[in-house]
Amino acid sequence: MGKVFAFFYDKLMGPLEKKWIARVRKKIVSGIEGNVLEIGAGTGANFPYYSKVKVERLVTLEPNPYMLEQAKRKANGLKLPVEFHQGMAETLPFNDDEFDTVVATLVLCSVSDPQKVFQEMRRICKQGGKIVLFEHVRTESKSLAALQDVLTPTWKRLCDGCHLNRDTGRYMKESGIIMVKEKKYFKGIFVEYEGLNPK
Numbered sequence: 092m093g094k095v096f097a098f099f100y101d102k103l104m105g106p107l108e109k110k111w112i113a114r115v116r117k118k119i120v121s122g123i124e125g126n127v128l129e130i131g132a133g134t135g136a137n138f139p140y141y142s143k144v145k146v147e148r149l150v151t152l153e154p155n156p157y158m159l160e161q162a163k164r165k166a167n168g169l170k171l172p173v174e175f176h177q178g179m180a181e182t183l184p185f186n187d188d189e190f191d192t193v194v195a196t197l198v199l200c201s202v203s204d205p206q207k208v209f210q211e212m213r214r215i216c217k218q219g220g221k222i223v224l225f226e227h228v229r230t231e232s233k234s235l236a237a238l239q240d241v242l243t244p245t246w247k248r249l250c251d252g253c254h255l256n257r258d259t260g261r262y263m264k265e266s267g268i269i270m271v272k273e274k275k276y277f278k279g280i281f282v283e284y285e286g287l288n289p290k
């Protein structure tokens with residue numbers, strides 16, 4: 092499934108990327124700096140935007156080898172070198188306080204243990220460091236959320252473990268991260284989150 096998902100990912104996302112998501116990616120990456128870790132970097136859809144900001148070191152983590160292969164190809168020719176790691180966000184292979192910023196886009200819906208992932212983000216991120224996410228989540232609209240609940244079991248099988256109904260904002264707040272931004276799109280189905288790590 093991971094291979095098929097990786098093969099179709101950019102093709103399926105293409106129209107939505109052009110219409111809207113690319114602009115959101117550019118905006119969220121524009122505010123980051125320092126040593127950056129991107130979790131679940133996928134095929135490297137955010138890479139073009141990093142070279143335009145003050146990033147000193149860009150480290151990425153991705154479990155799917157087929158996604159990773161595409162990301163490495165995309166990084167070729169970029170001004171900013173990208174460090175690649177294969178692994179899971181539940182057990183980050185990095186030191187405490189190693190990063191100024193953690194980025195994840197459309198990832199928390201797919202991880203198997205979001206609480207552990209937020210704990211790990213806090214561990215490897217410095218005090219006062221930023222945690223920047225763009226995610227699709229469980230909507231506040233009761234009728235749409237009920238539809239997300241019904242669709243999720245099938246969606247998960249088709250889309251490599253992705254949950255349509257995950258309440259990522261709640262997990263983020265419960266982890267102790269201080270939420271400084273929560274910008275909602277399309278009845279809160281998509282949300283940009285920015286948090287600070289209090290340590």
Ligand SMILES: C[S@@+](CC[C@H](N)C(=O)[O-])C[C@H]1O[C@@H](n2cnc3c(N)ncnc32)[C@H](O)[C@@H]1O
Pocket residue numbers: 130131132133134135136137152153154155158178179180181195196197198201202203
């Ligand atoms: C929908 S794709 C998003 C890819 C990319 N971040 C983007 O914005 O296009 C979800 C990504 O999360 C990765 N992923 C799934 N479970 C993960 C985990 N436990 N730790 C890290 N990444 C994970 C998948 O392999 C996949 O690349």
